[in-house]
Amino acid sequence: MARGKExxxxxxxxxxxxxxxxxxxxxxxxxxxxxxxxxxxAKMKNIAKDLxxxxxxxxIVDEPDPLLACKKAVSMVxxxxxxxxMKGDIDxxxxxxxxxxxxxxxxxxxxxxxxxxxxxxxxxxxxxxTDCAINIAPDFDTHVDIIENAVAALQNLGIxxxxxxxxxxxxxxxxxxxxxxEWGKMVELHKSGERMKGxxxxxxxxxxxxxxxxxxxxxxxNSPVGADADILVAPTIEAGNILYKCLSFITKAxxxxxxxxxxxxxxxxxxADTAESKLISIALSVLF
Amino acid sequence: MARGKExxxxxxxxxxxxxxxxxxxxxxxxxxxxxxxxxxxAKMKNIAKDLxxxxxxxxIVDEPDPLLACKKAVSMVxxxxxxxxMKGDIDxxxxxxxxxxxxxxxxxxxxxxxxxxxxxxxxxxxxxxTDCAINIAPDFDTHVDIIENAVAALQNLGIxxxxxxxxxxxxxxxxxxxxxxEWGKMVELHKSGERMKGxxxxxxxxxxxxxxxxxxxxxxxNSPVGADADILVAPTIEAGNILYKCLSFITKAxxxxxxxxxxxxxxxxxxADTAESKLISIALSVLF
Numbered sequence: 355m356a357r358g359k360e361x362x363x364x365x366x367x368x369x370x371x372x373x374x375x376x377x378x379x380x381x382x383x384x385x386x387x388x389x390x391x392x393x394x395x396a397k398m399k400n401i402a403k404d405l406x407x408x409x410x411x412x413x414i415v416d417e418p419d420p421l422l423a424c425k426k427a428v429s430m431v432x433x434x435x436x437x438x439x440m441k442g443d444i445d446x447x448x449x450x451x452x453x454x455x456x457x458x459x460x461x462x463x464x465x466x467x468x469x470x471x472x473x474x475x476x477x478x479x480x481x482x483x484t485d486c487a488i489n490i491a492p493d494f495d496t497h498v499d500i501i502e503n504a505v506a507a508l509q510n511l512g513i514x515x516x517x518x519x520x521x522x523x524x525x526x527x528x529x530x531x532x533x534x535x536e537w538g539k540m541v542e543l544h545k546s547g548e549r550m551k552g553x554x555x556x557x558x559x560x561x562x563x564x565x566x567x568x569x570x571x572x573x574x575x576n577s578p579v580g581a582d583a584d585i586l587v588a589p590t591i592e593a594g595n596i597l598y599k600c601l602s603f604i605t606k607a608x609x610x611x612x613x614x615x616x617x618x619x620x621x622x623x624x625x626a627d628t629a630e631s632k633l634i635s636i637a638l639s640v641l642f
Numbered sequence: 643m644a645r646g647k648e649x650x651x652x653x654x655x656x657x658x659x660x661x662x663x664x665x666x667x668x669x670x671x672x673x674x675x676x677x678x679x680x681x682x683x684a685k686m687k688n689i690a691k692d693l694x695x696x697x698x699x700x701x702i703v704d705e706p707d708p709l710l711a712c713k714k715a716v717s718m719v720x721x722x723x724x725x726x727x728m729k730g731d732i733d734x735x736x737x738x739x740x741x742x743x744x745x746x747x748x749x750x751x752x753x754x755x756x757x758x759x760x761x762x763x764x765x766x767x768x769x770x771x772t773d774c775a776i777n778i779a780p781d782f783d784t785h786v787d788i789i790e791n792a793v794a795a796l797q798n799l800g801i802x803x804x805x806x807x808x809x810x811x812x813x814x815x816x817x818x819x820x821x822x823x824e825w826g827k828m829v830e831l832h833k834s835g836e837r838m839k840g841x842x843x844x845x846x847x848x849x850x851x852x853x854x855x856x857x858x859x860x861x862x863x864n865s866p867v868g869a870d871a872d873i874l875v876a877p878t879i880e881a882g883n884i885l886y887k888c889l890s891f892i893t894k895a896x897x898x899x900x901x902x903x904x905x906x907x908x909x910x911x912x913x914a915d916t917a918e919s920k921l922i923s924i925a926l927s928v929l930f
Contacts, residue, residue: 476892490811490819523778523883531778533880561887569891572914592821593881595811599849600885603857604764605893626860 362387362640363413364621365436367427367452368420370397371443372405373625377632382411384633387640390436392427393443394418420444424452428459431618438612438639440621453620460616465489465499467615468622469507469585470598471638474607477565482508483586483601486594488613494536497587498549501540503614504585505553507642518550519564519583520557521593525575527558533589534558553585554578561586561597602631610634612642650675650928651701652909653724655715655740656708658685659731660693661913665920670699672921675928678724680715681731682706708732712740716747719906726900726927728909741908748904753777753787755903756910757795757873758886759926762895765853770796771874771889774882776901782824785875786837789828791902792873793841795930806838807852807871808845809881813863815846821877822846841873842866849874849885890919898922900930 366378369391375398378389391398395416402409415430417423424444430436439460441449453460468487473480484504489496501518508516520537527538537557544555556579562569564583569575588594601607610631613620619639623632654666657679663686666677679686683704690697703718705711712732718724727748729737741748756775761768772792777784789806796804808825815826825845832843844867850857852871857863876882889895898919901908907927911920 474892476894487811521880521884523775523879531879561884562891566891569914588884589880590878591811591819592809592877593884596809596849596876596881597884597888600888601892603850603854604762604889604895606764607892626857 362438363390363436364388364438364440364636364639365390365392365427365430366440366442367392367424367449368442368444369393369423370395370401372401374442375401375407376405377623377629377636379407379411380629380633381636386633386637387437388413390415390427390430391442392417392423392430393420394423421448421452424449425455425458428452428455431460432458438619438621440636440639441623446622449622450620453616460618460620462615462617464503464615465492465496466613467500467503468611469504469614470601470609470611471634472601472605472607472609474601474605476605479584481565481586481601481607482584483588483594483597485591486588486598487591487611490591492590494539497536497540498543499615501550501553501555501585501587504587505550507612507614507619508584509552510642513584514552516553516584517579517582518553518555518585518587519559519561519579520555520587521561521564522558522589523560525559525563525573525577536589556580557587559583608634610636610638612639614642650726651678651724652676652726652728652924652927653678653680653715653718654728654730655680655712655737656730656732657681657711658683658689660689662730663689663695664693665911665917665924667695667699668917668921669924674921674925675725676701678703678715678718679730680705680711680718681708682711709736709740712737713743713746716740716743719748720746726907726909728924728927729911734910737910738908741904748906748908750903750905752791752903753780753784754901755788755791756899757792757902758889758897758899759922760889760893760895760897762889762893764893767872769853769874769889769895770872771876771882771885773879774876774886775879775899778879780878782827785824785828786831787903789838789841789843789873789875792875793838795902795907796872797840798930801872802840804841804872805867805870806841806843806873806875807847807849807867808843808875809849809852810846810877811848813847813851813861813865824877844868845875847871896922898924898926900927902930
């Protein structure tokens, strides 16, 4: 896994929970980022004692009130003191409300979207999928934002011209399949040069066309994205979520994910995520 | 892989093509079924010569006209002479038109649906997914047929009470997610005992809940289908197709698929399928 950027810092909103602090410690040990724990310091001290954890590795901001802890963590990101925001032991809606506050939040005028990253020996490079978690039935304009959010993030990883596959159930526009028609229009918009700059967009593509040379060869598909996609764009949250869960739980690919579209990435890992997945998510938030 | 049933026979519509005959030969060698090759016998003889193939392993029905070959193969299945139908070197729509002919075809009053089977070391048993290929945006009634088709097929495999997971992006009914609402109603219909008998249906479930004990434990999900699903039901063709392609091309699970809902299963393997996938599909058509 890549190391964090120099001086990267992650502000953790409501950090006083063992699973949050363990992930933060791991990220610190691996040199990914300075972790700023915002939350109830007394509680943190007790947890550190129980886990035999050295709190001096962290920067700590004492704020026992969870709502205020969220606000403080967000404002540290707004001010540039931290480079990304991480949800701690608090529900997603509370931390997102603070993050999206019109005056003090991290809004950047774009739709928020989730991007997941996967590493598996069965694909020749890191594979990203979006949106698997936030936008339920994205319309055309939301899909443009989702794609642009992902492309900007990958460019920050050093992938200059990410290859974007617009996923459907087949590789040609079909009047009976609205998804394929939307992707046809998306490719036209991309070709016009107005939106989705600095990337290569193609679709509709079935997933096999996006990732497999054999599939492209046998079906005679000659796509600039074929068999070499960086970003898989799902048509709906169901398709995206099933892809995400298939790669994580059946393919057993290493994975992480962050929320894009705000001024800085937001890490929304949950208790259920593996330690590895939490770490990868923190690293991505720093790198994007 | 399971052996075929005794006296099983597969009628291949328009068989005179090397890739079709190779798959048929393999199925014969493995004792899966008697393969009845319907098509241009002269052409078959030439191909057999080129490939050094022994035609005496097959039953051959000489019919050079492709349309008539489709009809003959279908009528052999109708009459019980063959137990399933396989598409040969002909486009899907042509063979399906013959299969669905109102007078001589294989209609059984149900919607047709596709079922795919997967075997991977990452899941503790065979995993089935439906519908990944035929119904584009199935409505409620079509989904009932899709589920019943799959359940009947698995019962024929000896799985007495298949566990059916209705897949969505989350595991609770959510007003903002129409898919979860449909699955909520589906579970109610199942509980009423009127439809989808002889199986256990639960949903909405995210894919991780359907296949992973860890996911169920951590999220506190107590579902009769949780972590042990036999059949994954996709909400749309996009979600199903992406799952199918992910399992086949990224997870690299062994896979096959057939069309259900007609009087007998129909094998629609394409040139692009691997030899193994074609074989599994033929075997499933015999076993279902």
